[in-house]
Amino acid sequence: MGAELNRDPDVRASVAADASGMYMEPDAVARPKTQRDVAEVLRRAVVDRMAVTTAGGQTSTTGASITDRGILLSLRALDRILDIDPVKRTARVEAGVMIADLARAAGEQDMMFAPDPTSEVEATVGGAVACNASGARTLMYGPTRVHVRALKVALVTGEVVELRRPPVLEKNTVGFAFAHDPVDWFVGSEGTLGVVLEAEFDLLPKPAQVMGLAIPFRTEEAALAFVVEARESGAVRARCLEYFDARTSAIYRSPGSTDPEATALPIVYVEQTYDGGTEPPFEPWLELAERHGADTGDIRAYLDDAALREARRQRHAIPAAMNERGSRFRPAGGRKVSTDWAVPYRKLAEAIASCRTSADAHGVPQPFVFGHAGNGHPHTNFIGSDAAAVGRYEQVVEETLRMVFGMGGTVAAEHGIGKIKRRWLPLQMTPLQISVMRAVKKQLDPHDLLAPGNVL
Ligand SMILES: Cc1cc2nc3c(=O)[nH]c(=O)nc-3n(C[C@H](O)[C@H](O)[C@H](O)COP(=O)(O)OP(=O)(O)OC[C@H]3O[C@@H](n4cnc5c(N)ncnc54)[C@H](O)[C@@H]3O)c2cc1C
Structure with missing residues (x-):
């Protein structure tokens, strides 16, 4: 297949899901093998006024890489x-x-x-x-x-x-x-x-050497206070500061775990680079961790490429488990309800605490919380077993988002807006900003054919 469109139902179904838990079948699928084919698909789509949604790996968590309008354009074959x-x-x-x-x-x-x-x-x-x-x-x-x-x-x-x-010019006043x-x-x-x-x-x-440490803490508050000090202390230089709450650290520790109730001590995973031929910078991290009451007897260290890969595998098991648990409930209208909000990192503990309070107030189970604490950017995940549960979790999310915006935060720190988060755009951006984005879109895509329903 080059620039041709495939309307076979099985082929359309094979690209109808991404990691958002949504399901949308396109009218046709294009799997161009060359860049020239891509241009040809677009030219014909304009003539036929068919919408075109581009897809890569379809790991979007926001429904951005699926569509029920027009062509799903998969670029997987452009892999050189x-x-x-x-x-x-x-x-x-x-x-x-x-x-x-x-x-x-x-x-x-x-x-x-x-x-x-x-x-x-x-x-x-x-x-x-x-x-x-x-x-x-x-x-x-x-x-x-x-x-x-x-x-x-x-x-x-x-x-x-x-x-x-x-x-980059020191001075530029053009336009x-x-x-x-x-x-x-x-x-x-x-x-x-x-x-x-x-x-x-x-x-x-490539850094000469990298040390990874998974440090367990007795409470969420202690772990998040450690993150703030790690960012601000001159004694350590983190290249990542990742947080796993009690429930997600159980998955981190046992990546195959299927028990949704399992818990373990919350973990902060840190990495620091260091020069070849020198010792790993373990001591300053240990000191900092001890000051925050960490369980230093149970720290795991990752000191070579294979061990660091293992740490990534353990980390990856968490969103993968969330997606898998959420997708089980799709037939009943359930799914994973996840967030991608971020706040200034010093406000992270307060933001997570507010989200937990909101969950309690709505009488729903606590979220799984994990992610990029050093950037004030956790993912909170709820598993909705049916449409009603999804609705209740979305209320918690909406309440949390209003608080996040009040703290100067964002609704989408890395996953984008896609289709799922579009309704929250006006809470973060002014009508003027949105109308400027619409004007740019109109200029570049006058017939609104590209990825309809994403962002705007
Ligand atoms: C388990 C898991 C973990 C994740 N972890 C992270 C994470 O740590 N950080 C993070 O940022 N994200 C993460 N994501 C989200 C997702 O993987 C990223 O957004 C990723 O960049 C999407 O790449 P993709 O190739 O899958 O794009 P797709 O899902 O196929 O598409 C995503 C968006 O990009 C557009 N698009 C794709 N290719 C092109 C193209 N060539 N030209 C124009 N538009 C295009 C699509 O139209 C769509 O809007 C995670 C997702 C999962 C499932």
């Missing part, structure tokens, strides 16, 4: 790593390359692709660009956006444009500042403005 340049420290890849494959290829040349969403084995670089994905290491290296140097984008007309970041760098228009645009065909990324030197 085109160039890795160890001198310029850059990588040029097609959009369908898996993040983990790019990370591995960069690692083989002693470099690092910094964005590390937990889903890296199943998610594509095109999806990471389109969602501005983050990960545990974002604390030190920033989100995907800061690593993108250039993009090749197919506009809805099928015209292909190469966009490169302009040089509106938000128009200066078109690369930024497309990073985080969730497929609504164009189709990313290729991306060029900055790579970083």
Whole structure:
């Protein structure tokens, strides 16, 4: 199949679900093998006024990569790593390359692709660009956006444009500042403005050594106070500060666990890089942990590549378990209700406590809480067993979000808005901001064919 559309029911069903728990069958599926095919699909779609929703790995948690309108355009076959340049420290890849494959290829040349969403084995670089994905290491290296140097984008007309970041000028008064760098228009645009065909990324030197520590604490408060001090103390230099509450740390400790009631002490997982030939910087972490009453006798250390991979596997087991538990209830209208909000990191403990209070007030079970505490960015997950339970959890989420906005936070720190979180956009952005976004969308996609229902 090149630019042809496949309307076979089984093929349509095979792309009807992502990690959001929603199910939407497209009218047709396109699986182009070349960039030229992608442009051809778009050209024909405009003529036929068919909507086009681009998909990479379909790991979206917000329903962004599924649709029940028009064509689902899967870019999985555009999977070539085109160039890795160890001198310029850059990588040029097609959009369908898996993040983990790019990370591995960069690692083989002693470099690092910094964005590390937990889903890296199943998610594509095109999806990471389109969602501005983050990960545990974002604390030190920033989100995907800061690593993108250039993009090749197919506009809805099928015209292909190469966009490169302009040089950073000390002085520049040309036009509106938000128009200066078109690369930024497309990073985080969730497929609504164009189709990313290729991306060029900055790579970083691979750290000589990395130490990971999983530190158990007696209470959530102690763990989160430790996170704040770890960010602010000059004695340690975390590249990630991840938190797992009592229920998710049970999954972290036993990744195969299927008991939803199992608990263990809350954990903070930290990583720090250090120079080759030196000892792991264990002592300052131990001191800090002891000051916060950690159970230092039960700290797990991860000191080589294999051990660090194991830590990632344990970490990945948590969202995977949440997705699996949520999907079991789909026939009854249930699903996982998850959040992606973030607050300034000092306010994280207060925000999580408010969410827990709200859950109690609504008489629903407590959420599973885990994620990027160093960035003030937890994921709270509820498992709704039917549509009514989902509705009750959504009330808790809405209440929490209002409090999050009051703290200067955001509804979507890394997963994007997609379809599920669209209704909360007006709580965070003013009507003026939304109308400017609509105007840009209208200019780039006048017939509203790209990823309808995402974001706006
Ligand atoms: C278990 C699990 C863990 C996760 N952990 C993280 C995490 O740690 N950090 C994080 O940021 N996210 C995480 N996610 C969410 C998700 O993996 C990321 O958003 C990822 O970047 C999506 O990539 P994808 O290839 O699966 O994109 P898809 O899900 O296929 O698409 C996502 C969005 O991008 C658009 N899109 C995809 N490819 C293109 C393209 N080439 N051009 C234009 N638009 C495109 C789609 O239209 C859609 O709007 C997780 C998801 C799961 C299931």
